[in-house]
Amino acid sequence: xxxxxxxxxxxxxxxxxxxxxxxxxxxxxxxxxxxxxxxxxxxxxxxxxxxxxxxxxxxxxxxxxxxxxxxxxxxxxxxxxxxxxxxxxxxxxxxxxxxxxxxxxxxxxxxxxxxxxxxxxxxxxxxxxxxxxxxxxxxxxxxxxxxxxxxxxxxxxxxxxxxxxxxxxxxxxxxxxxxxxxxxxxxxxxxxxxxxxxxxxxxxxxxxxxxxxxxxxxxxxxxxxxxxxxxxxxxxxxxxxxxxxxxxxxxxxxxxxxxxxxxxxxxxxxxxxxxxxxxxxxxxxxxxxxxxxxxxxxxxxxxxxxxxxxxxxxxxxxxxxxxxxxxxxx
Amino acid sequence: xxxxxxxxxxxxxxxxxxxxxxxxxxxxxxxxxxxxxxxxxxxxxxxxxxxxxxxxxxxxxxxxxxxxxxxxxxxxxxxxxxxxxxxxxxxxxxxxxxxxxxxxxxxxxxxxxxxxxxxxxxxxxxxxxxxxxxxxxxxxxxxxxxxxxxxxxxxxxxxxxxxxxxxxxxxxxxxxxxxxxxxxxxxxxxxxxxxxxxxxxxxxxxxxxxxxxxxxxxxxxxxxxxxxxxxxxxxxxxxxxxxxxxxxxxxxxxxxxxxxxxxxxxxxxxxxxxxxxxxxxxxxxxxxxxxxxxxxxxxxxxxxxxxx
Numbered sequence: 001x002x003x004x005x006x007x008x009x010x011x012x013x014x015x016x017x018x019x020x021x022x023x024x025x026x027x028x029x030x031x032x033x034x035x036x037x038x039x040x041x042x043x044x045x046x047x048x049x050x051x052x053x054x055x056x057x058x059x060x061x062x063x064x065x066x067x068x069x070x071x072x073x074x075x076x077x078x079x080x081x082x083x084x085x086x087x088x089x090x091x092x093x094x095x096x097x098x099x100x101x102x103x104x105x106x107x108x109x110x111x112x113x114x115x116x117x118x119x120x121x122x123x124x125x126x127x128x129x130x131x132x133x134x135x136x137x138x139x140x141x142x143x144x145x146x147x148x149x150x151x152x153x154x155x156x157x158x159x160x161x162x163x164x165x166x167x168x169x170x171x172x173x174x175x176x177x178x179x180x181x182x183x184x185x186x187x188x189x190x191x192x193x194x195x196x197x198x199x200x201x202x203x204x205x206x207x208x209x210x211x212x213x214x215x216x217x218x219x220x221x222x223x224x225x226x227x228x229x230x231x232x233x234x235x236x237x238x239x240x241x242x243x244x245x246x247x248x249x250x251x252x253x254x255x256x257x258x259x260x261x262x263x264x265x266x267x268x269x270x271x272x273x274x275x276x277x278x279x280x281x282x283x284x285x286x287x288x289x290x291x292x293x294x295x296x297x298x299x300x301x302x303x304x305x306x307x308x309x310x311x312x313x314x315x316x317x318x319x320x321x322x323x324x325x326x327x328x329x330x
Numbered sequence: 331x332x333x334x335x336x337x338x339x340x341x342x343x344x345x346x347x348x349x350x351x352x353x354x355x356x357x358x359x360x361x362x363x364x365x366x367x368x369x370x371x372x373x374x375x376x377x378x379x380x381x382x383x384x385x386x387x388x389x390x391x392x393x394x395x396x397x398x399x400x401x402x403x404x405x406x407x408x409x410x411x412x413x414x415x416x417x418x419x420x421x422x423x424x425x426x427x428x429x430x431x432x433x434x435x436x437x438x439x440x441x442x443x444x445x446x447x448x449x450x451x452x453x454x455x456x457x458x459x460x461x462x463x464x465x466x467x468x469x470x471x472x473x474x475x476x477x478x479x480x481x482x483x484x485x486x487x488x489x490x491x492x493x494x495x496x497x498x499x500x501x502x503x504x505x506x507x508x509x510x511x512x513x514x515x516x517x518x519x520x521x522x523x524x525x526x527x528x529x530x531x532x533x534x535x536x537x538x539x540x541x542x543x544x545x546x547x548x549x550x551x552x553x554x555x556x557x558x559x560x561x562x563x564x565x566x567x568x569x570x571x572x573x574x575x576x577x578x579x580x581x582x583x584x585x586x587x588x589x590x591x592x593x594x595x596x597x598x599x600x601x602x603x604x605x606x607x608x609x610x611x612x613x614x615x616x617x618x619x620x621x622x623x624x625x626x627x628x629x630x631x632x633x634x635x636x637x638x
Contacts, residue, residue, distance in 0.1 A: 005552065035352075035355060036351070036355070037351040037352070037354050037355040037358070038351075040355050040358060040359055041358065041388075041389055043362075043392075044389070044391055044392045044393060044394065045391075086394070090366050090394075091393075091394040092393065092394040092397050094393065136397075138397060138400060138441070138445070139445075140437070140441045142437075176512065176515065176516075177512070177515035177516075177529075177558075177559070177562040178512075178558050178562070182473070182477075183473070183477060184477065186477075186480050186516050187473065187476070187477050187480070188473050188476060188508070188509050188512045188513075189512070190473060205622070206623075207623075208592040208622075208623030208624070214561075218558065221554055232471070232473075232508065233508045233554040233555055233558070234471070234506055234508060234553075234554070234555070236333075238332065272336070279334075279336070280332050280333065281333075283335060283336060284333065284334055284335055284336060285334040285335070285336050328622065
């Protein structure tokens with residue numbers, strides 16, 4: 001017995017054009033309903049949510065519509081005595097929120113809003129003897145955190161404050177028979193983790209560890225007949241996985257291995273014509289997360305009405321250039 | 331938000347829904363505020379467990395509340411007698427199981443389970459392996475559960491052979507099980523190591539696996555899992571370092587070498603170049619004129635041809 005291929009079909013009336021102004025309106029209004037149940041329930045993701053929204057707006061060249069002062073005050077309030085940053089006031093510091101916060105401050109060219117030296121010391125303190133990183137003081141280890149740590153430190157210009165060789169060694173130890181990467185040594189390959197590990201190796205200048213042909217084959221096989229990409233074999237396509245896979249292919253110089261037009265069609269069909277925004281797949285509810293990754297994906301696929309996006313940091317290329325980061329992609 | 335279908339509703343339905351959500355929001359916000367207050371007052375008690383439990387069962391990704399529960403349990407560890415303590419931890423495992431049934435893919439929930447198992451006085455690891463079996467029956471691709479299983483296996487020293495047999499049974503019930511094929515690729519080099527083979531596994535075992543995987547793709551040739559595994563078995567994934575080609579230009583006084591794998595030629599990791607029996611020294615750079623990892627290397631050297 002096998003598993004039938006899981007895919008979706010794109011309805012004939014699905015959007016075929018990019019609805020930029022609707023997306024800008026959607027993101028612009030997202031934070032205005034602060035008493036909404038959904039909004040309150042997702043407080044544990046607030047810092048990430050602000051990064052998704054602001055980056056989406058910046059890619060559409062609409063960042064000026066957002067309330068910069070309010071955002072900077074919020075980020076400052078979320079820095080803890082330890083140096084780490086939490087997702088919202090009253091929550092605990094975590095690497096996932098800390099990276100988002102640094103990305104937000106970098107977008108606004110306002111890193112000096114918080115005590116960056118303390119952030120650096122805190123990130124440093126999370127590195128373990130085997131090179132891995134805890135996400136916070138409670139000890140969960142994951143290659144996502146290795147990415148967060150080096151992305152964060154490189155944006156702050158302090159990559160050398162950790163043991164980079166050991167950090168790389170740990171990420172490489174998570175490589176699998178299919179050329180991909182998982183959460184920890186022994187874990188199954190997953191597009192999200194692959195993006196983190198490939199990105200981590202790009203930032204540290206160690207992409208030669210990757211078997212680009214082998215990994216490229218696994219990644220391009222994520223494309224389904226609908227044009228969308230899934231995160232692992234035998235899974236449904238999803239706009240956010242389109243980003244993780246696409247960005248990884250770009251970093252290892254294998255973007256031409258997928259059918260770009262089919263993927264563009266799938267991403268465009270995942271827009272909501274009424275509300276603006278992108279959903280995970282056609283016909284579902286939209287959210288800021290998929291809206292950012294939909295836009296970023298279209299940017300990598302060459303849409304010139306969106307700013308060029310950096311495949312490693314998922315931030316506008318002009319921002320990455322401004323902070324002086326130069327990456328050697330394959 | 332994943333997989334939430336957009337449904338069209340009437341204005342009346344929308345208003346009813348809005349009222350219901352407003353009510354839920356108020357209850358939720360009150361509970362959250364109460365929790366934060368208790369945490370600030372260091373009230374590590376059963377009431378705190380109760381309220382955080384109610385919130386986490388609807389919102390298991392609220393990571394700070396799992397942290398609060400960890401603080402409570404670490405406090406219990408200091409003040410409660412062993413028997414009572416173990417009972418509280420048992421209840422926590424039961425609560426976690428009910429959370430996992432609702433949301434089996436929450437990182438925070440699985441990590442909290444690891445915390446409980448490594449913190450409680452008398453952990454029952456056999457039962458944990460059975461829990462993994464059960465959850466992998468609901469969803470044989472749940473990577474959180476597979477990872478938790480590997481944690482249980484490592485901590486309680488489950489033999490690799492038992493795990494290998496588990497993957498065999500999983501594959502027998504469904505060939506298209508990428509997670510199981512993946513796990514085999516990790517178990518085989520442990521069980522049947524051979525450092526001479528590129529996969530790190532003994533040849534006769536690889537042939538047996540080849541047979542198994544052939545059955546899989548004969549049955550279902552469109553399934554990707556078996557094809558990826560097949561390629562790995564054939565050892566095509568990994569090449570040994572060797573020279574692929576060499577080109578020498580007398581005209582430009584340079585030598586170009588391509589290798590089967592990327593490498594870094596440097597002072598510490600240099601190349602011996604001998605021309606007409608004479609050692610020749612030269613600087614090596616890659617195609618971007620940099621001393622960085624590449625498969626392509628070039629050296630310009632003026633004294634190559636002096637002796638000829």
